[in-house]
Amino acid sequence: xxxxxxxxxxxxxxxxxxxxxxxxxxxxxxxxxxxxxxxxxxxxxxxxxxxxxxxxxxxxxxxxxxxxxxxxxxxxxxxxxxxxxxxxxxxxxxxxxxxxxxxxxxxxxxxxxxxxxxxxxxxxxxxxxxxxxxxxxxxxxxxxxxxxxxxxxxxxxxxxxxxxxxxxxxxxxxxxxxxxxxxxxxxxxxxxxxxxxxxxxxxxxxxxxxxxxxxxxxxxxxxxxxxxxxxxxxxxxxxxxxxxxxxxxxxxxxxxxxxxxxxxxxxxxxxxxxxxxxxxxxxxxxxxxxx
Numbered sequence: 001x002x003x004x005x006x007x008x009x010x011x012x013x014x015x016x017x018x019x020x021x022x023x024x025x026x027x028x029x030x031x032x033x034x035x036x037x038x039x040x041x042x043x044x045x046x047x048x049x050x051x052x053x054x055x056x057x058x059x060x061x062x063x064x065x066x067x068x069x070x071x072x073x074x075x076x077x078x079x080x081x082x083x084x085x086x087x088x089x090x091x092x093x094x095x096x097x098x099x100x101x102x103x104x105x106x107x108x109x110x111x112x113x114x115x116x117x118x119x120x121x122x123x124x125x126x127x128x129x130x131x132x133x134x135x136x137x138x139x140x141x142x143x144x145x146x147x148x149x150x151x152x153x154x155x156x157x158x159x160x161x162x163x164x165x166x167x168x169x170x171x172x173x174x175x176x177x178x179x180x181x182x183x184x185x186x187x188x189x190x191x192x193x194x195x196x197x198x199x200x201x202x203x204x205x206x207x208x209x210x211x212x213x214x215x216x217x218x219x220x221x222x223x224x225x226x227x228x229x230x231x232x233x234x235x236x237x238x239x240x241x242x243x244x245x246x247x248x249x250x251x252x253x254x255x256x257x258x259x260x261x262x263x264x265x266x267x268x269x270x271x272x273x274x275x276x277x278x279x280x281x282x283x284x285x286x287x288x289x290x291x
């Protein structure tokens with residue numbers, strides 16, 4: 001795994017110090033891995049080519065994604081290449097790994113960058129990954145010498161569309177999307193300082209799944225739960241609870257007092273209180289069973 005962004009320079013410096021393998025060493029390690037499943041041989045093959053991943057990943061910095069993430073995805077591609085590497089074919093690992101490294105980085109970009117949702121066909125993906133460089137080449141070749149112009153002319157749009165076998169309107173739409181930029185929702189630094197980012201003010205706790213479930217559970221308990229809990233009580237206990245906790249008179253003074261209920265049932269106020277406590281315990285168990 002690639003270190004955090006704060007240590008990225010140290011990581012790159014470290015992998016650049018790892019020596020490359022001689023051709024005979026590479027063949028020997030490749031055979032050990034392929035014939036004997038030697039994990040240490042696989043590790044040496046991977047480590048010696050980490051600098052290649054760093055080099056390839058730099059080509060995709062223009063897409064606005066973290067360099068560390070690009071390197072990490074490229075490393076996954078490198079490991080896939082090492083796993084499939086067959087030294088008997090006479091091809092150096094560096095040539096074989098390039099395809100897997102680029103493929104993994106491409107997939108990462110397509111999964112994570114909002115602009116590429118247009119790129120659903122092979123031709124559109126080719127447009128996505130080549131438009132920037134083609135625009136730069138067209139700008140360099142521009143007869144009018146306007147190197148500050150950011151948009152393609154109709155003639156240039158038609159040329160790009162013809163070269164990449166896509167519709168001109170697809171070139172225009174992709175160019176429009178590429179001219180925009182993504183905003184990171186979360187802070188992009190790890191220096192320990194608080195950074196104000198959109199995630200700080202876009203979060204909606206009311207839509208957070210656990211909060212929604214808790215709210216639904218609470219609503220169910222307050223609406224149906226209380227009624228079902230009252231059903232477990234005998235008639236006297238239920239009336240005492242309803243009068244003591246649920247009744248509201250016209251003067252908003254609440255329900256009956258302990259003494260009023262005691263007089264109604266011909267028992268002491270203390271006895272009414274005991275019945276009330278026992279009833280509430282029974283209701284609480286019923287509600288806990290529903291939760």
